[in-house]
Amino acid sequence: MHVRAVAVTTTALLGVALTAPLSHARADEAGDDGPTVVAHRGASGYAPENTLAAVDRAAELGIRWVENDVQRTRDGELVVLHDESLARTTDVEEVFPDRSPWKVKDFTAAEIARLDAGSWFGSEYAGARVPTLEQYVHRVEHNHQKLLLELKSPGLYPGIEQQTLKVLANEGWLDRRHVAGRLVVQSFDADSIRTVHDLKPAVKTGFLGTPAVSELPAYAEFADQINPSYGSLSMSYVSAVHAFTGPHGRPLEVLTWTVNDADTARRVAGYDVDGIITNKPDVVRYAVD
Template identity: 85%
Template sequence: MHARAVAVMTTALVGVALLAPASHARTDDSAEQPLVIAHRGASAYAPENTLAAVDKAAELGIRWVENDVQRTKDGELVVLHDDSLRRTTDVEEVYPDRAPWKVKDFTAAEIARLDAGSWFGSAYAGARVPTLEQYVRRVDHHHQKLLLEIKNPQLYPGIERETLKVLANEGWLDRRHVAGRLVVQSFSADSVRTVHELKPAVKTGFLGTPAVSDLPAYAEFTDQINPSYGTLSLGYVSSVHAFTGPHGRPLEVSTWTVNDADTARLVAGYGVDGIITNKPDVVRKALGEEEGPAGG
């Protein structure tokens, strides 16, 4: 069903969807099991959103990594989950008088001074907050694929265009990357819609669990509905799959953040397309997948 179909068809469609088989075609080389996506890199084993976490995911043979993008005071895009530097760097020690240590209040050069690894363990002392350019180059080096989250877009007007510009400059908007190696997602529907309008070829994802009645509107601009695993059911996943996204394929579901085998098997049984996890090796083993090279 195309998203522009009349709303009166929604109720009937959902009834059909609840009875539909969970399996459907995916735009990846694995059709049997959900994709395993390393959340902030392999963040159970290396400091999140660092190049070391990308390396660890590659070492584990994980093809997909997820990251978060924020913007500095001077307009540089950096990879960090929180809008504050406090939790994952030594910013309080380096800049003790600049609380609350928001990313947007620091220049890229100032952030480059920070240690983003010691909090996780001494083995990672000296790891840095990567720029988006550095991050995508490392992902490309490992022939991996990227689920990129635009974080807190309300704090950074225009970040969607800037993110796409970096991706373009780094070669990530060519046909090969766009066809199967890149998804841009956000908790903000407006941000996802903006990405779709700026670069319609780019695959997008909305983070959240919209009501089924709202899915026709989301299917106009997003290819994925990516909810927390605690909000999922077999019926909801089937209902999402019943709608066709902007690229003419069924909407997909990647769920987060699943770190144990039982939950991995549960959501796989719902028919999800991807599982976002801090422990990609645990999830992969639970799904019965064998370790392999990250490239593909």
């Protein structure tokens, strides 16, 4: 990155796809000179979010990067779910009517495995389950995809950073091939991301938010990416982020979320963002190609 013009020209001349860190691995995810497209919670515009079906739908659309959210059950299992409550995306209120407010942390993994995580989205997904992190990374690996993993509400789950890294290590996701270009761990919690970096410096990390430019030098010590919402972006902010070098010796990257329409995708692509996180990756990919 930031030999961007040279890289694009070389690719155009030689017809060779760039394959390295996230911002370089673009030829199969967008245009050779466009931002990487990341399927938010899988292709969640077309399948129930954070399920294996959403991962598969992203793969069917030719999307290499998927994003997910990780939380922890009462008995210590890591599961893939966005909300702190199970109520919105499962039938937990029917299965366990007396367990309000149905927090993930109050249920065992076996209890969560009983829940239907697909019917709310459409009858064709009835019976889809909340995957464990192990199940999720198995499917991502099977599909030859790459993973942008979010630690969700880590303050609720002390030690989740080390536990997540242990699961990833056990599943083969912390070898050189994965950490070089197939894995990023992100969070809204800066302390959590700093902890991931301290525990496993080789792993790329991202901070979700829009820190002030004056704060970027501190973030650049432990984060490789600054990942803001698209509404908070400007070209000048993206340029400011790119001016700093992250912990792996490369300019900081910018991935923006959650962009679901073509006009917004083209606008943020014009800011020179490195990636766009979206529920509708086919729409965004077509817009930025």
